[in-house]
Amino acid sequence: MSILKTLRNHWKLTLTGLVALFVFSVGVGISGAYVLAATSTEEFCVSCHEMSYNFAEYKGTIHDKNRxxxxxxxxxxHVPHTPGPLVLAKIKASKDMYYTYISPSIDTKEKFEAKRAVMAQRVWKEMMESDSHQCRSCHRADKMDVDAQSGVAQKKHAKAKAEGTTCIECHYGIAHTEPSGPAPSELFGKKVAVN
Ligand code: HEC
Ligand code: HEC
Ligand code: HEC
Ligand code: HEC
Known part of the structure; x- marks a missing residue:
């Protein structure tokens, strides 16, 4: 009660405080949005990954250039499409600053190739756990015109639906050179179902 009373007695100050808080929050929101936007461009990723060959390998693939x-x-x-996981992924990605400037891990072709499988497996694990969430933000299984697909795609997609296989189990190595070693489903098992 006494707090309310004090606020009432100092209403001008209270109002100023509230306005300041509002302006501050909007400021934080706007700068947050700028950071998110600036770190979501192709140029930003390529500024580091041109050296690591992932950009060169992706160039010319169907996801880079098509009809x-x-x-x-x-x-x-590579980045989640829902707000919570998106912010978490951005925080987690700050490790890449460490592996760029303090203890460079992929700055030569040899180092990159030595680490490729480990990095690819991180990506696969995440996609297996999220039922290929990123792929599905564009490719909706229920909106695919299966009749327009090739015979083998139709057959495989019907099988995938029946067996609960997810996109990344079959479509890995689609944007970069396929890493050597075991495939996603050999490593992480069949965890999720295709809708
Ligand atoms: C400051 C330089 C830098 C920038 C900018 C950068 N990365 Fe990286 N990235 C790295 C380094 C270094 C690694 C290797 C980390 C390690 O050794 O564990 C890496 C690893 C990765 C991996 C492998 C999986 C993993 O988590 O280790 C992916 C995928 C990736 N980056 C995607 C991206 C994307 C997408 C962007 C743009 C949003 C981006 N990176 C921006 C430096 C960078
Ligand atoms: C931002 C949207 C987007 C995302 C995310 C995306 N794709 Fe695609 N994908 C496309 C487009 C656009 C095409 C080309 C369609 C065309 O022109 O035929 C395509 C084509 C394909 C093809 C057809 C290849 C061919 O040679 O015909 C496959 C397979 C595919 N995507 C799988 C995936 C998988 C797996 C993922 C997740 C790792 C993924 N896509 C993520 C938009 C996307
Ligand atoms: C059981 C393995 C399997 C699974 C799981 C699977 N696909 Fe496929 N998909 C194939 C095969 C095989 C083809 C035909 C060859 C090719 O284009 O790679 C194909 C073809 C495609 C094509 C091209 C179709 C065409 O006719 O041009 C797209 C796009 C595609 N898949 C997307 C997806 C997406 C998105 C998912 C997850 C919702 C998915 N696939 C899950 C095996 C699979
Ligand atoms: C169509 C989806 C797709 C696009 C676009 C894409 N990647 Fe990837 N990326 C993957 C997948 C899937 C993997 C896991 C390994 C694999 O299957 O090739 C991967 C793996 C990686 C890795 C781990 C090392 C490796 O070679 O496996 C890095 C680093 C990476 N991507 C960076 C990038 C950067 C930088 C770009 C943009 C120039 C990019 N990726 C564009 C799907 C994509």
Whole structure:
């Protein structure tokens, strides 16, 4: 009660405080949005990953260039599309600063190749656990015109639906050179179902 009373007695100060708080929050929101936008461009990712060959390998693949010009860029496949996981992924990605400036881990072709399988497996694990969430933000299984697909695709997709296989189990190595070693389903098992 006494707090309310004090606030009432100092209403001008209270109002100023509230306005300041509002302006501050909007400021934080706007700068947050700027950071998110600036770190979500192809140029931002390529500024480091041009050296690591992932950009060169992706160039010319169907997700970079195709008949209609609709593309998938790095962040479309590598960053979650829901707010909570997106912010978490951005925080987690700050480790890449450490592995760029303090203890460079992929700055030469040899180091990159030595680490490729480990990095690819991180990506696969995440996609297996999320039922290929990133792929599905563009490719909706229930909106695919199966009749327009090739015979083998129709057969495999029907099987995938029946067996609960997810996109990344079959479509890995689609944007970069396929890493050596075991495939996603050999490593992480069949965990999730295709809708
Ligand atoms: C400051 C340089 C830098 C920038 C900018 C950067 N990365 Fe990386 N990235 C790295 C380094 C270094 C690694 C290797 C980390 C390690 O050794 O564990 C890495 C690893 C990765 C991996 C492998 C999986 C993993 O978590 O280790 C993916 C995928 C990736 N980056 C995607 C991206 C995307 C997408 C962007 C743009 C949003 C991006 N990176 C921006 C430096 C960078
Ligand atoms: C930003 C949207 C987007 C995302 C994310 C995306 N794709 Fe695609 N994908 C496309 C477009 C656009 C095409 C080309 C369609 C065309 O022109 O035929 C395509 C084509 C394909 C093809 C057809 C290849 C061919 O040679 O015909 C496969 C397979 C595919 N995507 C799988 C995936 C998988 C797996 C993922 C997740 C790792 C994924 N896509 C993520 C938009 C996306
Ligand atoms: C059981 C393995 C399997 C699974 C799981 C699977 N696919 Fe496929 N998909 C194939 C095969 C095989 C083809 C035909 C060859 C090719 O294009 O790679 C194909 C073809 C495609 C094509 C091209 C179709 C065409 O006719 O041009 C797209 C796009 C595609 N898949 C997307 C997806 C997406 C998105 C998912 C997850 C919802 C998925 N696939 C799950 C095996 C699979
Ligand atoms: C169509 C989806 C897609 C796009 C677009 C894409 N990636 Fe990937 N990326 C993957 C998948 C899937 C993997 C896991 C390994 C694999 O299957 O090739 C991967 C793996 C990686 C890795 C781990 C090392 C390796 O070679 O496996 C890095 C680093 C990476 N991507 C960076 C990038 C950068 C940078 C861009 C943009 C220039 C990009 N990716 C665009 C799907 C994509």
């Amino acid at each position: 209609t010009g609709v593309r998938a860029i790095c962040t479309d496949c």
